[in-house]
Amino acid sequence: MRILVFGAGAIGCHLTARLIKAGADVHLIARGQQLDAITDRGLRLIGPQEDFTVPVRAYPSTAGLGQFDLVITAVKAYSLPHIVNDLLPVLGAHTQVASAVNGVPWWYFAGQKGVFGNQPVKRVDPGGGLFHRVGADRALGCVVLSANELVAPGVVQNRSSSNSFVLGPALEGLAVPAQASQLAHWLPSVTVSEHIRAAVWHKLLLNMGSSLLGCLTHSTGSQVAQSPALLGVFEAVMSEGSRVAAAVGVQVPPDLESRLARMRSNHHRCSMLQDLEAGRPLELDSQLLAVQDIARAYGVSTTTIDTLVALLQFKAAAETN
Ligand SMILES: NC(=O)C1=CN([C@@H]2O[C@H](COP(=O)(O)OP(=O)(O)OC[C@H]3O[C@@H](n4cnc5c(N)ncnc54)[C@H](OP(=O)(O)O)[C@@H]3O)[C@@H](O)[C@H]2O)C=CC1
Ligand SMILES: CC(C)(CO)C(=O)C(=O)O
Incomplete structure (x- = not known):
């Protein structure tokens, strides 16, 4: 399973470091000093009970990378609308896109009834690019309970005694996709749920x-x-x-x-x-x-x-x- 993590900040680095350590095939989109440091020295994760460094394949853009089975976006919510054009070339028919993000996610009202039923969340997806071009049918909710901070280029500090990531399909009634179950197999901190809105x-x-x-x-x-x-x-x-x-x-x-x-x-x-x-x-x-x-x-x-x-x-x- 090919995985792309888009965004080399605190959460993107945490997930990338753990997944690579677990043996997953992970590629990372990074920029600036982060890209240089990770390319030169690898990615270091310091936690309450661990300190390890992994080599990472990091790139400044998605151009030429081909398609992935799973894309994890790990940018701030306000950056998501700006990366839609970068995401489209890496999406194949079966690619799942997990947004590791705090707040009301862009896909929240997909397949829902009520005032905002089947509309993009205008505060987070103002032009509807995520909703209409990436699409909620491939969206995986990703709720992050894990406290992290970049403390130097290429170095992420984890301050949680226990970390948890809950993954589940954005559209109610869809089965949990294989990509989410595989992630849970690699990382004990990942659980899957069919009720991601809760x-x-x-x-x-x-x-x-x-x-x-x-x-x-x-x-x-x-x-x-x-x-x-x-x-x-x-x-x-x-x-x-x-x-x-x-x-x-x-x-x-x-x-x-x-x-x-x-x-x-x-x-x-x-x-x-x-x-x-x-x-x-x-x-x-x-x-x-x-x-x-x-x-x-x-x-x-x-x-x-x-x-x-x-x-x-x-x-x-x-x-x-
Ligand atoms: N940090 C934490 O402990 C937790 C964070 N979260 C949530 O996780 C999400 C991610 O947060 P966090 O990791 O802290 O954020 P960070 O700001 O640490 O990381 C975001 C990363 O995305 C990069 N980025 C943004 N746009 C682009 C782009 N166009 N191309 C390449 N890289 C880009 C940024 O680069 P640059 O720095 O150059 O702008 C930065 O490295 C947020 O929704 C946050 O609320 C959830 C739980 C805990
Ligand atoms: C880890 C936690 C819960 C801290 O409030 C968080 O989500 C964040 O830092 O944004």
């Missing part, structure tokens, strides 16, 4: 709270969890988010204690905070504004989320000017 919301609620509070306070999850006042706000965000999920038919179990436990043990700067501190754009569209759109369309009140989003938008604009 996994999307489960993760998204955690992101909404940790991205908003992490960025507004420049704190890791464990630092946020030390403040009872912030935990109260985190809880309010999760409860509003779970009402939005329920509006589109997904009941997220109120397992607040397990989420708080995850926050307490999370000594990682969430990816949105990494972006804020590096002056890069934030994934507000996929993680928050798309959720607000759903809330508004279904008449769900999200007062706490709305307040925090307004503060974060103001802060991000002020800090990048």
Whole structure:
């Protein structure tokens, strides 16, 4: 099985390093210093209990690479619409495309009923290029619970004591494709699910709270969890988010204690905070504004989320000017 990982950031490097170590045939699209470092010295993954380096076949573009059985996109949500033209040449009739991305994924409303039924998510796929040209029939949801950061060119630091990746077909009723099962065979951290939307919301609620509070306070999850006042706000965000999920038919179990436990043990700067501190754009569209759109369309009140989003938008604009 030929695999292409598109994007050599924190998550792309984590997956590439683990898959190559497990013996998979993986190729990586990288650019800039990352491409140079990985080509010269390989890719190093440092984790709580491991430190290894693998050689990687890395390229600056997809031109001439041929078709792949599985493409894993590991760019930020806001970069996805810009890579559609790069993806098309590597897609064959049976290629599956897994988007390892936080937030409401581009394929979310494919095959769904309701206000947005069968439409692209306009916040993440504004021109509909992913929805109409890549296509939801080949889309695999990929929900990532794994805390990573690039600490030097070619070096990714993993800060999770346990990592998990949930893969499942975007279209309900489709069987889990062989590519997903093969990935799960190579990596114990991968599980497959026929109900990927439940996994999307489960993760998204955690992101909404940790991205908003992490960025507004420049704190890791464990630092946020030390403040009872912030935990109260985190809880309010999760409860509003779970009402939005329920509006589109997904009941997220109120397992607040397990989420708080995850926050307490999370000594990682969430990816949105990494972006804020590096002056890069934030994934507000996929993680928050798309959720607000759903809330508004279904008449769900999200007062706490709305307040925090307004503060974060103001802060991000002020800090990048
Ligand atoms: N980091 C984490 O711990 C977690 C992240 N996630 C999610 O995973 C997704 C990926 O995040 P993460 O890995 O942190 O992001 P990063 O910003 O670390 O990585 C994105 C990579 O994509 C590259 N890229 C973007 N556009 C292109 C392009 N056109 N051609 C080639 N390369 C490109 C970027 O290159 P360049 O730097 O040159 O722009 C960068 O290397 C996000 O949705 C994030 O929210 C989920 C769970 C945890
Ligand atoms: C690992 C986690 C959950 C931290 O909030 C994350 O998804 C991120 O960094 O964006």
